[in-house]
Amino acid sequence: MNERPKPDYPGKLVAVEGLDGSGKSTQIYLLHQWLKARGYRVFFSEWNSSVLVKEATRKGKKRQLLTPTTFSLIHATDFADRYERQILPLLRGGHIVLCDRYMFTSFARDAVRGCDPGWLRRMYGFATRPDITFFFRLPLETALGRILEGRPKLKYFEAGMDLGLSPDPTESFKIFQGRVLDQYIAMVDEFNFTEVDATQPVHAQQRAIRKILQERVDLAFFHKRYAQ
Amino acid sequence: MSRGKTFYHHPPAGVDPRKLSGWLLVIEGADSSGRSTHVNLLSEWLEEQGYAVVQVGLKRSTLVGAELELAKQGNVLSPRTMSLFYATDFYDQLENVIIPALRAGFVVLADRYIYTLMVRDVVRGADPEWLASLYGMALVPDAVFYLSVSMNTLVERTFQARTQLDYWESGMDCGLSRDWFESFLLYQRKIRREFIALGKRYGFRTVNGNRSIPALHRELVSLTRGVLENPS
Numbered sequence: 001m002n003e004r005p006k007p008d009y010p011g012k013l014v015a016v017e018g019l020d021g022s023g024k025s026t027q028i029y030l031l032h033q034w035l036k037a038r039g040y041r042v043f044f045s046e047w048n049s050s051v052l053v054k055e056a057t058r059k060g061k062k063r064q065l066l067t068p069t070t071f072s073l074i075h076a077t078d079f080a081d082r083y084e085r086q087i088l089p090l091l092r093g094g095h096i097v098l099c100d101r102y103m104f105t106s107f108a109r110d111a112v113r114g115c116d117p118g119w120l121r122r123m124y125g126f127a128t129r130p131d132i133t134f135f136f137r138l139p140l141e142t143a144l145g146r147i148l149e150g151r152p153k154l155k156y157f158e159a160g161m162d163l164g165l166s167p168d169p170t171e172s173f174k175i176f177q178g179r180v181l182d183q184y185i186a187m188v189d190e191f192n193f194t195e196v197d198a199t200q201p202v203h204a205q206q207r208a209i210r211k212i213l214q215e216r217v218d219l220a221f222f223h224k225r226y227a228q
Numbered sequence: 229m230s231r232g233k234t235f236y237h238h239p240p241a242g243v244d245p246r247k248l249s250g251w252l253l254v255i256e257g258a259d260s261s262g263r264s265t266h267v268n269l270l271s272e273w274l275e276e277q278g279y280a281v282v283q284v285g286l287k288r289s290t291l292v293g294a295e296l297e298l299a300k301q302g303n304v305l306s307p308r309t310m311s312l313f314y315a316t317d318f319y320d321q322l323e324n325v326i327i328p329a330l331r332a333g334f335v336v337l338a339d340r341y342i343y344t345l346m347v348r349d350v351v352r353g354a355d356p357e358w359l360a361s362l363y364g365m366a367l368v369p370d371a372v373f374y375l376s377v378s379m380n381t382l383v384e385r386t387f388q389a390r391t392q393l394d395y396w397e398s399g400m401d402c403g404l405s406r407d408w409f410e411s412f413l414l415y416q417r418k419i420r421r422e423f424i425a426l427g428k429r430y431g432f433r434t435v436n437g438n439r440s441i442p443a444l445h446r447e448l449v450s451l452t453r454g455v456l457e458n459p460s
Contacts, residue, residue, distance in 0.1 A: 055295060059291070067240065070316055070320050070323065073315055073319060077316055080311075081309040084308055085306065113241060115241055119238075123312075
């Protein structure tokens with residue numbers, strides 16, 4: 001159960017990673033819409049969305065009960081639930097599965113919070129690696145600008161306030177995001193990320209990732225077998 | 229008394245082992261092995277001796293304790309998800325109850341610890357190395373007392389405690405048998421086997437749990453005295 005399962009399933013797993021404000025959610029939404037419209041078997045899964053552990057996460061965050069360890073574990077629990085009930089069965093059933101954030105989000109954020117990188121990687125050792133991981137890369141200042149101008153009220157954990165970096169949420173957010181970005185960049189080679197220039201216009205990025213997907217995945221295989 | 233503490237692999241983020249004093253005593257054993265009775269008796273004895281005591285157990289965390297109880301009712305989570313959920317519960321108590329109590333020099337009495345969690349998961353097919361890593365930030369207890377009871381005693385005490393078998397204690401989710409009693413026996417035997425294997429790896433002190441409550445209590449008191457008087 002520990003060793004990484006061989007991808008002996010017919011599905012394909014595509015993940016997007018990057019800082020808040022990198023535009024990755026928009027891009028995966030557009031990719032999902034496009035694949036659906038073309039009649040492919042495709043499914044979308046979002047980080048931290050399992051119904052069963054959502055309540056515990058919400059409660060923990062609200063009461064600021066979480067330590068770096070339990071913060072990480074609760075997300076891993078959420079992920080395991082989605083992975084074993086949705087992601088893996090769908091891959092085995094021959095779907096394209098699109099994930100808005102994957103284990104790398106934990107590797108980046110939780111390491112910044114002080115969790116041991118080896119511990120994190122072993123904990124997620126049960127999960128398969130994506131066929132393609134798009135990393136939406138952009139300069140820190142650009143990402144901060146996008147977030148800070150649109151949404152001035154930062155949430156406690158989102159701003160990394162638990163790290164005690166600064167009493168000012170905006171300042172704390174900037175330092176925290178900078179460290180998360182460093183972690184992502186350090187993972188590019190380790191996990192073979194496919195980098196996307198997230199400073200480009202939305203449609204240009206979308207064109208680029210559609211092209212990469214078409215090159216690396218035999219999309220014809222994923223055509224729905226039955227008309228709906 | 230500032231002997232400090234050790235962790236199996238490394239301490240959780242932000243914890244300095246040198247600042248921990250106090251003692252962590254763990255009582256392990258199957259369900260109905262008499263654990264809770266002896267935790268309470270030992271706790272009374274310790275307080276009588278002037279030690280401040282904090283009790284911890286499983287599913288008692290404020291963070292996910294209630295959610296875990298709920299999840300058990302439905303039996304809808306995969307073994308892996310349950311594993312991680314229990315680990316969350318464990319670490320929440322470790323960081324928010326056990327470690328602060330040890331900093332203050334308390335005796336922490338744990339009614340079960342990571343070993344029960346590991347044993348249950350191994351029986352359900354989890355990789356022992358994955359579990360050892362998952363629980364690598366657990367504090368090494370000053371002593372683990374394992375109450376070993378025979379199958380006969382276990383059956384008798386289980387029915388004394390309640391007149392019907394419990395779904396989880398019978399391992400009904402493991403698909404060993406559709407017959408509850410048979411499944412209970414098969415499951416508890418597997419659990420026992422894993423406890424013995426784990427006991428060797430983690431240095432349990434096995435005590436014979438088939439004896440009367442006063443006799444067993446006397447032995448636990450004497451063992452506890454030894455731990456408190458001889459800082460390792």
